[in-house]
Amino acid sequence: MVIQNKLQNQIKNRERDEVLKINLRVKIKKMTIFNWLNQILFYKKGWTTFTVTDQKAFQPYMINRFLSMNEEYVEIVNYFQKYSVGLLESKEIYKWYCAILPKRKQWNKYIKGKAKEKYENWVIDIVKQYYEISEKECIDCLELLYGTSEGKMQLKIILEMHGIENKKIKKLKLEK
Numbered sequence: 001m002v003i004q005n006k007l008q009n010q011i012k013n014r015e016r017d018e019v020l021k022i023n024l025r026v027k028i029k030k031m032t033i034f035n036w037l038n039q040i041l042f043y044k045k046g047w048t049t050f051t052v053t054d055q056k057a058f059q060p061y062m063i064n065r066f067l068s069m070n071e072e073y074v075e076i077v078n079y080f081q082k083y084s085v086g087l088l089e090s091k092e093i094y095k096w097y098c099a100i101l102p103k104r105k106q107w108n109k110y111i112k113g114k115a116k117e118k119y120e121n122w123v124i125d126i127v128k129q130y131y132e133i134s135e136k137e138c139i140d141c142l143e144l145l146y147g148t149s150e151g152k153m154q155l156k157i158i159l160e161m162h163g164i165e166n167k168k169i170k171k172l173k174l175e176k
Helices: 002-028 033-043 051-056 058-069 076-086 091-098 121-131 134-146 148-162 168-171
Strands: none
Touching: 033 058, 033 091, 051 121, 058 076, 058 091, 076 091, 121 134, 134 148, 148 168
16 A cells, blocks of 8 residues: 555656646747747737747847738738837737737748849949940849840850850850
């Protein structure tokens, strides 16, 4: 009987320890941008329910950025962001978004900025000189030239006229 009681106590202690470990793991997790978006768009819990650490993790700029990736919210976010970054406290921003945006689960596709095509500086200089245009206009011109096979051929002719070696021209991938 004594041994059975000891075993039962050990089992209870282990179960309690496991529950404490799980609770500690849950409490240690900090709110991420995605957790905040879920809170704003779906759960809408009160600001005071979050820990101070979680409240400090609220970043208005990132919230605005991710919310604006939904076409339905672009105008709302654009209008509100002039007030949200710097002027209002995180608490007020959170409450405002919770009140304005509809309650629903959603997934927003992350919109990356387009990687600008990099053109060799020497190509830019030659095209600028050839057409007698500014660097900005030259980059626009290069985009047009690279856009068609005729444009690529034209660029190749311009480079050859300026004495550029075929080896260097081939690196630009102007041919099919």
